[in-house]
Amino acid sequence: MTPEEPKSPVAKVHVCLYIAGASPNSVAALANLRIALAPFSDQFVAVQIIDVLVDPQRGLRDGILITPMLVRTEPLPERRILGNLSDRVTLLSALGLAESPS
Amino acid sequence: MERGAVPASPPKRMPTGIGGLDDIIDGGLPRGGVTVVLGGAGAGKTIFGLQVLASGARHGEPGILVAFEERAASIVANASGLEWGPEMVRGKGVFVLDAQLSQSVEKSGEFDLVGLLAMVAAKAEQVNAKRVVFDGIDVLLGYLGDPSLVRREVFRLRDWVHDSGLSGIITAKADATDARAASDYDFLQFMADCVVTMHHRVASGTALRFLRVPKYRGAAHSTNEYPIAITSAGVEVGANTTIALEHPASGERISSGVERLDAMLSGGYHRGSSVLITGVPGTAKTSLAAIFAEAACLRGERTIYVSFDEAPDQIIRNVSSIGIQFAPLIATGTLSVHSYRGRAESPEAQVARIRALLRENQPRNLVVDPLSALAQRGREGDGEGAALQVLDLAKNAGITLVATSLLGNLLPLAEETRMNISTAADTWIHVSYVSHGGERNRALTIIKARGTGHSNQVRELVLTNEGVALADVYAAGGEVLMGTLRWEKENEARRMRSAAENSAALRERKAEVAIAETKARVEALMRDQSIQEAELEHIRAAVAVDTGHLDTEADELLQRRRADPLVTATSPDSEDEGGVKP
Numbered sequence: 001m002t003p004e005e006p007k008s009p010v011a012k013v014h015v016c017l018y019i020a021g022a023s024p025n026s027v028a029a030l031a032n033l034r035i036a037l038a039p040f041s042d043q044f045v046a047v048q049i050i051d052v053l054v055d056p057q058r059g060l061r062d063g064i065l066i067t068p069m070l071v072r073t074e075p076l077p078e079r080r081i082l083g084n085l086s087d088r089v090t091l092l093s094a095l096g097l098a099e100s101p102s
Numbered sequence: 103m104e105r106g107a108v109p110a111s112p113p114k115r116m117p118t119g120i121g122g123l124d125d126i127i128d129g130g131l132p133r134g135g136v137t138v139v140l141g142g143a144g145a146g147k148t149i150f151g152l153q154v155l156a157s158g159a160r161h162g163e164p165g166i167l168v169a170f171e172e173r174a175a176s177i178v179a180n181a182s183g184l185e186w187g188p189e190m191v192r193g194k195g196v197f198v199l200d201a202q203l204s205q206s207v208e209k210s211g212e213f214d215l216v217g218l219l220a221m222v223a224a225k226a227e228q229v230n231a232k233r234v235v236f237d238g239i240d241v242l243l244g245y246l247g248d249p250s251l252v253r254r255e256v257f258r259l260r261d262w263v264h265d266s267g268l269s270g271i272i273t274a275k276a277d278a279t280d281a282r283a284a285s286d287y288d289f290l291q292f293m294a295d296c297v298v299t300m301h302h303r304v305a306s307g308t309a310l311r312f313l314r315v316p317k318y319r320g321a322a323h324s325t326n327e328y329p330i331a332i333t334s335a336g337v338e339v340g341a342n343t344t345i346a347l348e349h350p351a352s353g354e355r356i357s358s359g360v361e362r363l364d365a366m367l368s369g370g371y372h373r374g375s376s377v378l379i380t381g382v383p384g385t386a387k388t389s390l391a392a393i394f395a396e397a398a399c400l401r402g403e404r405t406i407y408v409s410f411d412e413a414p415d416q417i418i419r420n421v422s423s424i425g426i427q428f429a430p431l432i433a434t435g436t437l438s439v440h441s442y443r444g445r446a447e448s449p450e451a452q453v454a455r456i457r458a459l460l461r462e463n464q465p466r467n468l469v470v471d472p473l474s475a476l477a478q479r480g481r482e483g484d485g486e487g488a489a490l491q492v493l494d495l496a497k498n499a500g501i502t503l504v505a506t507s508l509l510g511n512l513l514p515l516a517e518e519t520r521m522n523i524s525t526a527a528d529t530w531i532h533v534s535y536v537s538h539g540g541e542r543n544r545a546l547t548i549i550k551a552r553g554t555g556h557s558n559q560v561r562e563l564v565l566t567n568e569g570v571a572l573a574d575v576y577a578a579g580g581e582v583l584m585g586t587l588r589w590e591k592e593n594e595a596r597r598m599r600s601a602a603e604n605s606a607a608l609r610e611r612k613a614e615v616a617i618a619e620t621k622a623r624v625e626a627l628m629r630d631q632s633i634q635e636a637e638l639e640h641i642r643a644a645v646a647v648d649t650g651h652l653d654t655e656a657d658e659l660l661q662r663r664r665a666d667p668l669v670t671a672t673s674p675d676s677e678d679e680g681g682v683k684p
Contacts, residue, residue, distance in 0.1 A: 020217030028211070052217045056224030059217065065168070065201035066242070067217025070210075082203065082245060086211030094208045 013045045013095055014074035020067040021053035025084040029068035032085035036092060045097070072096070116233065116269045119157020120150065121457070122339030126324045127296070127315055131271070135295030135319070136263050139273040140287060145300040146311065146332045147273035148177065149184070151235035152196070153336040154271060156186045159195025163232035166225055167198045168218070171238025171275075174200035185334050197229055201242070209245055215255050219262045226268060233269050240274040240287075253289055260293050295319045300330070310448050313339055329488070331450030338454045340491045356401070356502060359393035362572035363531075366548055366557040371529060375552070376493050376503040378473070381533035385544050386563055386570065387506035390531070391469045392421040392428070393570050394504045399431040403466040406459055407439045410452075410475030414439040425569045438463060449476040449488030456492055460499055468496050473505035493526050528552040533563055536584055543584035546572060562588060 017033055019026035030049065037045050052059035052067060059065060072079040072095050081094045115130030124130050131137045131154070141147045148171075155165035169177050177198050181187035190196045201218060222234060236259065243252045263270035272294070276287040291297045297317040303310055313330045315323050329340045354373035357364050364370040371377050371394075379387045391407075398405045407428075409417055417439055418428045431437035440459060442452060453476070460468065476488040489505075496503035505527070530549040535542045544563035561572040562584045575584055 018217065020214075020220055023214060023216040025212050025214050026216070032211070053220045056221040059221045060199065060225060063200050065199060065218045065221055066203065066213060066215070068213060069217075080204075080207045082207050082209050083211035083213045087209075090208055090210040094210075 011075045012043070013040075013072060013097065014048070015045065015095065016048045016050060016062075016071045016073055018050045018052055018059055018062075018064045018067050018069045018071070021051055023067075026051075026068050028084035028086065029070070032088070032091070033070065036085065036088050037097075040097060070095075116154070117157065117161070118154045119160070120153055120337050120339060121335070122328070123313070123337075126326075126328065126339065127318055128321045128323055131269065132295040132319065132321070133269050134264065134267060136260050136270045136272060136293070137296040137298060138287075138290045138294035139271060139298045139300065140276045140290070141273075141300035142302070143275055145302055146330070146337050147275070147300060148172070148180075148237050149332060150298070150300065150337050151237050151271050151273055152177070152181050152184075152190070153186070155196045155233055155235060156181075156190040156336075158233045159190060159193055160186075164195045164197070164229045165233035165235065166222060166229070166231045167196065167235045167237055168201050168222060169198055169237050170201050170203070170241045173202050174198040177237075183334070184336055186336065194229075197225060197231070199225065203241065203245060207245075212248075212251060213245070215242075215258055215262075219259070223262075223266060226266065231268060233271070234263070234266075235271045235273065237273050238275065239272050239290075240276065243274075256290060257293060291317060296321075311450060313337075329450045331448065331454040333451055333454040333458070335454060335458060338450070338457065340450055340453060340488065357394075357397045358390070359395075359397035360390070360570050360572060362561065363390075363546075366559075366561065366572070367529070367551055371502060371504070372552075374497065374500045374502055375528035376496060376505065376526070377529040377531065378527035379504065379506045379531045379533065381506075381508075382535060383508065385533035385535060386565055387508075387533060388417075388471050389421065389424055389426075389565060389570050390533070390563075391471050391504050391506050392417070392426050393424075395437060395467065395469050396421075396426045396428070396431065398467040398502075399434075399436040402436060404435075404463060405431075405437050405467040405469065406463055406465045407437060407469045407471070408456060408459065409439065409441045409471050410443070411441075411472065413441050417441070423567065424565050425567055438465075452476055453488045453491045453495070457495055460495060460501065464499075465501060467502045467504070470503065470505040472508045474507040490526055538584065538587060541584070541586055543588075545575070545584065 015033075017029060019029055033047065037047065050058050050062075050064075052064075059067075062071075064071065066082060068082075068084055070081040070085060070091070072081075075096075079094050079096075081091055085091050114133035115124075115128065116133040117124050117130040139147050139150055151167060155167055158165045167177065172180075178191055182191060199222065225231070226234065239256075239259075243255070246252050246255060259270075259272065272290070274287055274290055276290075294317065296319065297315065299314045299316060301312055303312075311330045311332060312327045314325065314327045316325055331338045331340065355364075355367075355369035355371065356373050357370045358367065358377075377394075379390050381387045395405050395407050407417070412420070418432075421428055428437060428439065432439065440455075442455060456468075456470070459465075470492060473489050473492060476492070492505070493503065495501075529551045532547050532549050534545050534547070536545045544565075546561045546563045548557060560575055562575045564571045564573050573584075573588065575588060
């Protein structure tokens with residue numbers, strides 16, 4: 001790694017947000033994620049939303065039982081962020097998107 | 103051990119499958135309700151939950167365990183070490199959902215259980231679950247942080263359980279002895295339909311486990327603290343204070359193995375009763391227990407011999423020295439000998455082992471040697487409770503129990519025992535050493551024998567290489583004589599008896615001789631008499647001859663004198679006198 005490392009991540013970040021329908025924390029998580037990722041283009045970040053009320057088997061299969069939960073599936077290692085994502089600093093740091101791209 | 107598999111009718115119960123628990127909570131946990139299980143780390147909460155699920159699965163009630171603290175894989179792995187674990191895993195009746203939040207999970211803002219409950223509901227519908235365990239909810243609640251959020255989610259959980267129709271168990275790590283931690287979870291207890299607390303403490307290096315049911319809505323239940331054991335059978339609750347004593351009494355007598363002891367007990371031990379043999383080390387307690395086992399086996403009755411002192415080989419060798427042969431009895435399967443190290447486990451774990459043995463072997467007789475091993479560790483009272491449980495176990499199963507108990511060395515000759523089991527036991531035999539005349543001998547006393555007329559006399563217990571026997575003792579000058587002194591006394595008595603016999607014979611002989619002499623004298627006298635009589639005859643005869651002769655002479659004289667014929671005889675006295683006078 002060099003100090004000249006580009007500010008945007010080289011690898012595309014894939015995240016998966018597990019929510020439970022329109023429960024307040026799920027609605028908040030969705031909104032907070034959208035706001036946090038707004039500066040990043042789809043080129044860098046891919047977002048998938050899974051509603052466990054609609055598809056509970058998916059949550060069971062993926063082993064995600066607590067919602068809202070954001071999972072960074074790529075790049076590895078997997079990272080998990082629990083909660084309504086109101087703490088944007090923690091969120092971006094966990095996703096490896098610590099600094100906003102210019 | 104399954105108890106009360108059929109739920110009671112009006113207040114719906116969910117049998118737990120936990121040995122002894124359903125008895126103290128009126129048949130089971132609240133069906134359709136929420137039970138909170140609180141306990142410190144390692145108190146057995148997870149096993150409690152798994153056991154309830156495994157029992158449900160066996161009775162057509164599949165269950166789900168939601169694991170917050172441990173990974174599902176490690177729970178399954180741990181469960182496979184339990185007797186019902188592999189079946190539970192294979193049987194597809196218990197499903198473990200991994201809800202563990204690993205250390206790497208970061209928290210950003212609030213969350214709730216809406217999604218979790220939706221997924222559990224989906225799974226429950228899929229597998230037709232009737233029971234659900236939320237294991238280690240404290241871990242999840244720890245992530246929530248804010249006490250008000252904790253309450254909100256706990257109430258959400260409770261309401262969901264009530265609405266779902268499932269019976270729920272929520273376990274949480276909260277040490278009941280830690281007042282602060284316990285108060286943090288006060289609301290858990292408040293909202294629950296039933297609360298079970300589990301804790302363990304360490305006494306003298308041994309972990310002792312306890313269970314309590316401080317709350318059970320709408321149910322008569324005991325709130326006492328019960329000792330529990332966690333073994334390969336899972337959690338077992340020792341109901342040492344049995345609420346109802348319902349042991350069928352038996353009038354049948356079985357031999358103690360010692361003929362004279364049977365006689366002292368008016369025919370032997372009662373079938374299904376408990377016999378306690380107490381005494382200091384070396385007083386032949388084991389011998390008495392072993393000879394009972396042998397006699398039972400020879401009657402063809404399956405017998406289990408549990409030793410906390412010696413290995414089976416040692417026991418077999420030792421009892422053979424007094425003529426008791428265990429080896430052939432073991433070979434035929436009537437006898438099984440088991441050895442457990444008294445110090446290795448808590449009393450509860452040892453009771454659980456005995457319980458398992460009885461369950462597996464269904465014996466008619468049980469020997470525990472010594473029962474006091476159960477009290478070696480831990481608080482006084484725990485061991486006693488364990489010992490009482492063994493008594494109860496045997497009683498309830500109609501098994502005749504012969505248990506030995508070592509008395510404390512502090513009071514080697516005192517007829518008392520640390521354990522109150524002497525009160526609970528039906529028959530109490532005490533063997534003590536009596537030191538006298540440079541010897542120590544064994545004195546056997548029957549201190550009590552319920553429902554039996556029994557001898558109150560002390561007997562000497564004599565061990566020979568042919569077995570165990572009882573001998574009379576001599577009471578002389580207020581002292582009981584045994585051993586060599588008894589032997590001497592017996593010899594002396596024999597000598598005195600024979601001396602007495604001799605002198606009697608002598609007197610008899612003397613009398614006989616006297617009679618014989620008397621007879622001889624009588625005969626001699628009779629001979630004298632007959633001689634004298636003969637003599638008398640002779641004299642009389644001689645007199646008669648003389649008289650006749652005189653008459654003749656007189657006639658001749660008269661003739662010669664040409665005297666008148668004998669007129670004088672008829673003439674007057676003068677003529678007669680003149681005629682007779684020469």
